[in-house]
Amino acid sequence: xxxxxxxxxxxxxxxxxxxxxxxxxxxxxxxxxxxxxxxxxxxxxxxxxxxxxxxxxxxxxxxxxxxxxxxxxxxxxxxxxxxxxxxxxxxxxxxxxxxxxxxxxxxxxxxxxxxxxxxxxxxxxxxxxxxxxxxxxxxxxxxxxxxxxxxxxxxxxxxxxxxxxxxxxxxxxxxxxxxxxxxxxxxxxxxxxxxxxxxxxxxxxxxxxxxxxxxxxxxxxxxxxxxxxxxxxxxxxxxxxxxxx
Amino acid sequence: xxxxxxxxxxxxxxxxxxxxxxxxxxxxxxxxxxxxxxxxxxxxxxxxxxxxxxxxxxxxxxxxxxxxxxxxxxxxxxxxxxxxxxxxxxxxxxxxxxxxxxxxxxxxxxxxxxxxxxxxxxxxxxxxxxxxxxxxxxxxxxxxxxxxxxxxxxxxxxxxxxxxxxxxxxxxxxxxxxxxxxxxxxxxxxxxxxxxxxxxxxxxxxxxxxxxxxxxxxxxxxxxxxxxxxxxxxxxxxxxxxxxx
Numbered sequence: 484x485x486x487x488x489x490x491x492x493x494x495x496x497x498x499x500x501x502x503x504x505x506x507x508x509x510x511x512x513x514x515x516x517x518x519x520x521x522x523x524x525x526x527x528x529x530x531x532x533x534x535x536x537x538x539x540x541x542x543x544x545x546x547x548x549x550x551x552x553x554x555x556x557x558x559x560x561x562x563x564x565x566x567x568x569x570x571x572x573x574x575x576x577x578x579x580x581x582x583x584x585x586x587x588x589x590x591x592x593x594x595x596x597x598x599x600x601x602x603x604x605x606x607x608x609x610x611x612x613x614x615x616x617x618x619x620x621x622x623x624x625x626x627x628x629x630x631x632x633x634x635x636x637x638x639x640x641x642x643x644x645x646x647x648x649x650x651x652x653x654x655x656x657x658x659x660x661x662x663x664x665x666x667x668x669x670x671x672x673x674x675x676x677x678x679x680x681x682x683x684x685x686x687x688x689x690x691x692x693x694x695x696x697x698x699x700x701x702x703x704x705x706x707x708x709x710x711x712x713x714x715x716x717x718x719x720x721x722x723x724x725x726x727x728x
Numbered sequence: 729x730x731x732x733x734x735x736x737x738x739x740x741x742x743x744x745x746x747x748x749x750x751x752x753x754x755x756x757x758x759x760x761x762x763x764x765x766x767x768x769x770x771x772x773x774x775x776x777x778x779x780x781x782x783x784x785x786x787x788x789x790x791x792x793x794x795x796x797x798x799x800x801x802x803x804x805x806x807x808x809x810x811x812x813x814x815x816x817x818x819x820x821x822x823x824x825x826x827x828x829x830x831x832x833x834x835x836x837x838x839x840x841x842x843x844x845x846x847x848x849x850x851x852x853x854x855x856x857x858x859x860x861x862x863x864x865x866x867x868x869x870x871x872x873x874x875x876x877x878x879x880x881x882x883x884x885x886x887x888x889x890x891x892x893x894x895x896x897x898x899x900x901x902x903x904x905x906x907x908x909x910x911x912x913x914x915x916x917x918x919x920x921x922x923x924x925x926x927x928x929x930x931x932x933x934x935x936x937x938x939x940x941x942x943x944x945x946x947x948x949x950x951x952x953x954x955x956x957x958x959x960x961x962x963x964x965x966x967x968x969x970x971x972x973x
Contacts, residue, residue, distance in 0.1 A: 518955075599844065603958045612951035637954045670972055706857035706971055709882045710763075712964070713848045719961040720968040726951055727915055 485530075485555045493530075493559040493571065499624050506574045508626035509559075512566040517542075518636030524572050530556065531568040539568075561628040574626060579644040581655045584615055587677055588725055591617045591648055591659075593693055594684040595714055598623040602633025603715035604682075609637035611726040616641055617679075619648045619690075648681075652696040659698050661689055662717055666700030674725045685714045730775075730800045738775075738804040738816065744869050751819045753871035754804075757811040762787075763881030769817050775801065776813040784813075806873040819871060824862075824889040826900045832922055833970055834860045836893055836904075838938055839929040840959055843868040847878025848960035849927075854882035856971040861886055862924075864893045864935075893926075897941035904943050906934055907962055911945030919970045930959045 495501040496509045507527055510516055513535065520526070520542050529543050530551045540548055557565045590608055595601050601623045608616055623630055625643045652659065658678030681697065683689030689697070703712060703720050712720070740746040741754045752772055755761055758780065765771070765787050774788050775796045785793055802810045835853055840846050846868045853861055868875055870888045897904065903923030926942065928934035934942070948957060948965050957965070 603961060606954050606958060607961055609952045609954035610948075610950055610957050612953075633958070635955065640953050668972075703855075703968065704972055705855055707854045708857075708885050709851050709854035710880065712855050713851060713878070713960070715958070716848060716852055716961060716964040719957070719965055723948065723965040723968065727913075727949055 485549070485551055490555065490558050493569070494561075496571070497561050497628060499627070502574065502624070502626050507571050508574055508631070509561070509628060510570045510572060510631050511560055511562055511568070511628070512632070513539075513568050515631065515636050516568050516570050519570065519572065519639055522636070522639040524575065524639045527571040527573060529568060529570050530559065532556065535567040562632070577642055577644055579617075579646060581651060583642070584617070584655075584657070584679065585677065587615070588613055588675065588722075589615045589617060589679050590718065590722070591619075591651075591679045591681045592622050593619050593648060593681060593689050594621040594687075595682065596621070596623055597685060597714070598627040598629035599633045600685065600713070600715040601625065601627075602630040602635075602638070604718050605630070605634040605641050605643065606637045607715070607719040607722055608641050609634075611722045613722065613726070614642060616643045617648065617651065618643060618645050620645055649692050649696075652693065657698075659696050660701050660721075661694070661697035661699070662721060663688065663697075663700045663702060664711070666702040668704045669701050669721055669724045670704070672699070672701055672724075680718070680721055680725065682714060682718050730794070730796055735800065735803050738814070739806075741816070742806050742873060744872070747819065747869070747871050752816050753819055753876070754806070754873060755815045755817060755876050756805055756807055756813070756873070757877070758784075758813055760876065760881050761813050761815050764815065764817065764884055767881070767884040769820065769884045772816040772818060774813060774815045775804065777801065780812040807877070822887055822889055824891060826896060828860055828887070829862070829900075829902070829924065830922065832860070833858055833920065833967075834862060834924050835963065835967070836862045836864075836924050836926045837867050838864050838893060838926060838934055839866040839932075840927065841866070841868055842930060842959070843872040843874035844878045845930065845958070845960040846870065846872075847875040847880075847883070849963050850875070850879040850886050850888065851882045852960070852964040852967055853886050854879075856967045858967065858971070859887060861888045862893065862896065863888060863890050865890055894937050894941075897938065902941075902943075904941050905946050905966075906939070906942035906944070907966060908933065908942075908945045908947060909956070911947040913949045914946050914966055914969045915949070917944070917946055917969075925963070925966055925970065927959060927963050
């Protein structure tokens with residue numbers, strides 16, 4: 484039987500403060516965990532039901548695997564539908580260097596606060612082969628359970644950095660495409676080979692302090708009545724336009 | 729003070745069964761409700777704080793407005809962040825006729841189960857001027873609180889029908905574009921003037937029984953590693969390609 488302290492430790496990682504002090508995060512569900520087993524992510528511990536372990540234990544070092552009951556998983560899980568496997572893993576150390584961004588398209592997120600939106604954007608970036616996402620410090624945390632679920636394992640393949648965007652844009656000369664409501668129609672923009680696609684907050688758009696760094700305002704043309712698009716949808720449509728041939 | 733029965737009635741509408749028997753739904757938050765006040769949606773009752781009412785009561789018939797405390801709203805609300813206004817409204821009667829779909833692009837959703845995805849697709853449809861969405865009976869309910877929140881008022885402007893898709897496709901001759909993993913690159917597809925964009929379930933794709941009706945398999949080309957795209961994102965990228973000029 485699992486000790487209560489173990490369950491509490493897993494649950495405490497729903498809180499960003501504890502994730503940062505322990506440098507650990509939680510992933511849940513067979514699909515994501517099987518993806519992570521083949522990735523660069525370092526596993527700390529896998530908690531699985533007997534049934535799950537019977538199928539996949541050959542893919543995990545024996546000393547990392549703990550067999551638990553469905554009931555114990557229910558007590559550890561942050562999800563509505565209880566998974567048959569849950570993993571503790573190390574937060575990878577990502578060293579940022581602005582030169583990483585010079586030869587390809589990068590997404591910069593300014594205060595994207597919804598963890599589901601952040602996860603969906605990471606998944607889209609991974610689909611389109613975008614390697615780097617730079618988040619403002621005010622964005623949702625990539626190791627939030629909801630972000631991880633929405634990103635579906637893609638968070639392990641895309642580099643996600645948290646930087647002060649104003650400093651980054653002040654100290655470097657980038658081509659910056661800012662997604663705004665009255666910019667140039669993306670159909671009229673030649674897809675760039677490199678540069679930054681800057682996406683603003685769900686409700687308030689791009690921060691005033693970042694506006695002066697935009698070298699090209701861009702917009703998705705509107706044909707109907709909606710006031711705006713979901714931030715992850717807008718990012719995805721622009722990425723599709725910039726990447727697809 | 730609100731009677732407990734009123735609070736319970738509002739809360740019961742989180743359940744589809746009660747929404748259907750009462751033909752009522754709940755919307756929450758100032759932004760969505762202000763949009764709905766100007767729409768075809770028929771209001772049953774608005775529960776608002778004194779502060780909200782002071783600003784907007786001229787937009788609501790006096791006999792529809794009930795002033796409540798923040799505490800009472802908290803007891804009625806299905807949201808995490810308590811709104812300062814909540815509305816009960818009538819579910820509009822939507823009469824379906826297949827001829828509605830003949831002259832424009834329609835989205836058909838096969839078992840989209842996540843209410844957030846459904847709401848996001850409705851919002852995107854409204855942005856691109858797509859008037860009709862046909863959902864399989866197995867899709868999430870449009871009057872689910874999460875769908876309404878994600879659609880941001882767009883659910884009142886887009887016609888959303890629930891039909892048996894197999895019957896619909898058997899009895900009518902449509903051009904049907906099926907979003908699949910190994911279809912023709914959408915970049916090579918001439919944007920159609922009419923027809924149906926068929927989107928499948930988040931995990932399982934398009935149902936086997938609907939596959940034979942597809943007249944053109946289509947795909948968003950992949951440049952990276954993600955196994956798939958979020959269903960609302962995929963729908964939005966294809967809509968953008970089909971609609972944008």
